[in-house]
Amino acid sequence: MADLRVAFRDAGPSVFTPLDRKQMGAVRAALPAGASLLLVATTDDAWHARLWQRAFYPEHTVIVRYAPLRADELKRLRDQYAIHHAVSLGVTPADPGFRSHEDLGTLPGLPARVWFGELEP
Amino acid sequence: MTVPWLELGISVALAAGFACVGEIVLRRRSSELASWNESFLAGMGVGAAALFPLSLILPGRAVLATVALLLLASVGVVARRLVLRPAALRGGSRTLDTETRLVLGLAALVALCFAALNFRYNYAWDGFQIWASKAQLLSVRGSLTRDWYPGDVYELRHVPYPPLVPLYEALLGLLRGGFDFDRLKPIFLVFFLSMLVSMFSALRATSSPRLAAVGTLMLALVPSLSTRWAAGAYADMPQAAMLAGVVAACLSPGDRALPWLIGGLTAVKAEGTVLAALACAGIFLFWLLEGPRVFPARVRREAGSIAIVACLVGLRLAYVRWSRAADEVYGSFDTAHLRTAIGRILHVGRLCAVELVHFPRWGLLWPAFLAAAIVLIVHGTAREKSVAIATSMAATVLAVPFLFTTWPLELHVAQAYYRLLAQLAPAAVAVTVLGYARARL
Numbered sequence: 001m002a003d004l005r006v007a008f009r010d011a012g013p014s015v016f017t018p019l020d021r022k023q024m025g026a027v028r029a030a031l032p033a034g035a036s037l038l039l040v041a042t043t044d045d046a047w048h049a050r051l052w053q054r055a056f057y058p059e060h061t062v063i064v065r066y067a068p069l070r071a072d073e074l075k076r077l078r079d080q081y082a083i084h085h086a087v088s089l090g091v092t093p094a095d096p097g098f099r100s101h102e103d104l105g106t107l108p109g110l111p112a113r114v115w116f117g118e119l120e121p
Numbered sequence: 122m123t124v125p126w127l128e129l130g131i132s133v134a135l136a137a138g139f140a141c142v143g144e145i146v147l148r149r150r151s152s153e154l155a156s157w158n159e160s161f162l163a164g165m166g167v168g169a170a171a172l173f174p175l176s177l178i179l180p181g182r183a184v185l186a187t188v189a190l191l192l193l194a195s196v197g198v199v200a201r202r203l204v205l206r207p208a209a210l211r212g213g214s215r216t217l218d219t220e221t222r223l224v225l226g227l228a229a230l231v232a233l234c235f236a237a238l239n240f241r242y243n244y245a246w247d248g249f250q251i252w253a254s255k256a257q258l259l260s261v262r263g264s265l266t267r268d269w270y271p272g273d274v275y276e277l278r279h280v281p282y283p284p285l286v287p288l289y290e291a292l293l294g295l296l297r298g299g300f301d302f303d304r305l306k307p308i309f310l311v312f313f314l315s316m317l318v319s320m321f322s323a324l325r326a327t328s329s330p331r332l333a334a335v336g337t338l339m340l341a342l343v344p345s346l347s348t349r350w351a352a353g354a355y356a357d358m359p360q361a362a363m364l365a366g367v368v369a370a371c372l373s374p375g376d377r378a379l380p381w382l383i384g385g386l387t388a389v390k391a392e393g394t395v396l397a398a399l400a401c402a403g404i405f406l407f408w409l410l411e412g413p414r415v416f417p418a419r420v421r422r423e424a425g426s427i428a429i430v431a432c433l434v435g436l437r438l439a440y441v442r443w444s445r446a447a448d449e450v451y452g453s454f455d456t457a458h459l460r461t462a463i464g465r466i467l468h469v470g471r472l473c474a475v476e477l478v479h480f481p482r483w484g485l486l487w488p489a490f491l492a493a494a495i496v497l498i499v500h501g502t503a504r505e506k507s508v509a510i511a512t513s514m515a516a517t518v519l520a521v522p523f524l525f526t527t528w529p530l531e532l533h534v535a536q537a538y539y540r541l542l543a544q545l546a547p548a549a550v551a552v553t554v555l556g557y558a559r560a561r562l
Contacts, residue, residue: 047246057257
């Protein structure tokens with residue numbers, strides 16, 4: 001019965017909720033074709049981090065890392081994958097060096113927020 | 122609830138294609154549901170095992186090559202049927218009594234509930250993060266590769282996971298015109314139905330239709346095979362479906378599908394290799410019990426079957442080696458880890474025993490299995506003894522990896538052991554029903 005409640009009351013028809021699609025659509029619209037994206041998340045948001053990665057594959061490479069992110073690793077990833085944009089997930093999302101960012105709202109049903117923006121050069 | 126009819130139709134068509142591959146490797150002409158189902162499982166195991174060499178020979182085109190193989194096999198099977206006369210139906214009367222029909226009707230109702238849940242339920246963790254993701258990678262890259270998503274490190278451990286479920290999902294994506302995470306669930310209904318057909322077939326080979334129907338209903342009602350993780354697209358229920366096929370072949374004397382199905386176990390989940398080894402141990406035991414003096418001659422006579430299993434297991438091991446993935450879940454096999462493992466034996470045993478009597482998950486299945494296994498070991502035929510001993514060994518051996526885990530022990534056992542037991546459930550149900558039948562005699 002618990003499964004039926006989850007399936008028919010809580011679950012939606014897609015693994016991507018309408019809010020996921022809206023937030024991903026906003027990021028997709030702002031990203032240049034083929035651009036790589038850094039996604040920084042807390043381990044509590046691991047499901048959504050991987051959800052974003054799969055949603056953008058293969059059009060955009062999404063490099064997922066969990067906060068805290070070391071400066072040398074950030075630099076290495078930016079150089080290796082030519083990253084100029086990032087998404088950050090968290091109750092107070094980590095700042096991987098945003099030049100500016102947009103708050104896309106919370107993750108569906110969770111307190112964690114979604115920030116997207118261009119990184120400092 | 123929306124039923125994805127197109128994807129359901131493609132899943133059935135792919136199952137028919139796999140069955141045609143099975144017909145060719147088994148060199149037979151199926152004429153009834155049970156043997157078609159067996160051909161499906163054998164063909165799917167072969168198709169998944171062949172994906173690794175195809176990925177080496179045709180990088181980027183192995184999935185397409187698999188489609189070509191399915192098409193060729195289908196054309197071959199249809200042509201042979203058009204040219205040759207239809208095979209005679211095996212077996213005797215198909216009449217079932219009212220009680221048997223009623224029990225089978227209940228099993229069909231459970232299957233319908235599973236279908237409703239499966240089409241509506243979201244992915245659970247591994248179903249999305251591992252199996253469907255591997256299918257997406259396979260779909261985009263066209264063959265098996267040594268890497269996971271770009272930049273991933275820890276998740277590289279998923280690379281050597283066997284490809285049967287992802288291959289089926291990727292083929293579905295290819296034939297529907299594009300990979301879509303939300304359209305993969307129909308394949309799990311195919312696996313569920315296959316599992317029930319195998320269970321009925323297994324028990325029908327050795328007991329009455331009524332008991333076979335009861336066993337089928339029992340298996341359908343195992344929660345871990347018909348609810349959350351099964352509907353969440355995990356690969357444990359497909360592994361159970363393959364094992365149900367192995368049990369059916371084990372209980373049908375002279376079934377030539379057996380080595381292909383044992384090999385097929387290794388293509389579904391990593392622990393399938395352990396299950397395959399235990400199935401082989403059970404068969405060797407059966408040969409010994411049946412005729413100790415003619416055992417060497419029996420082994421020689423079955424050299425072809427042994428070679429089939431060795432070939433499929435060899436492909437699996439070669440794939441693991443080729444993938445070069447480091448395993449961070451289990452410690453290395455050195456003195457320090459061995460000492461830790463020995464110190465954990467009692468604790469792991471207790472944790473696993475608690476799981477075996479977890480009533481909401483299993484009801485009384487495992488205590489009933491234990492009683493039935495004792496009955497069969499004491500009073501059963503050589504075949505029944507072997508199945509009972511091999512299944513009991515499997516329930517024990519599948520707990521051994523926990524001795525070496527690097528995860529918190531309680532957490533790992535709680536999260537994994539019941540899923541391992543779910544894979545073993547078809548054998549446990551078969552032993553329980555056979556033990557009951559033997560005790561009544």
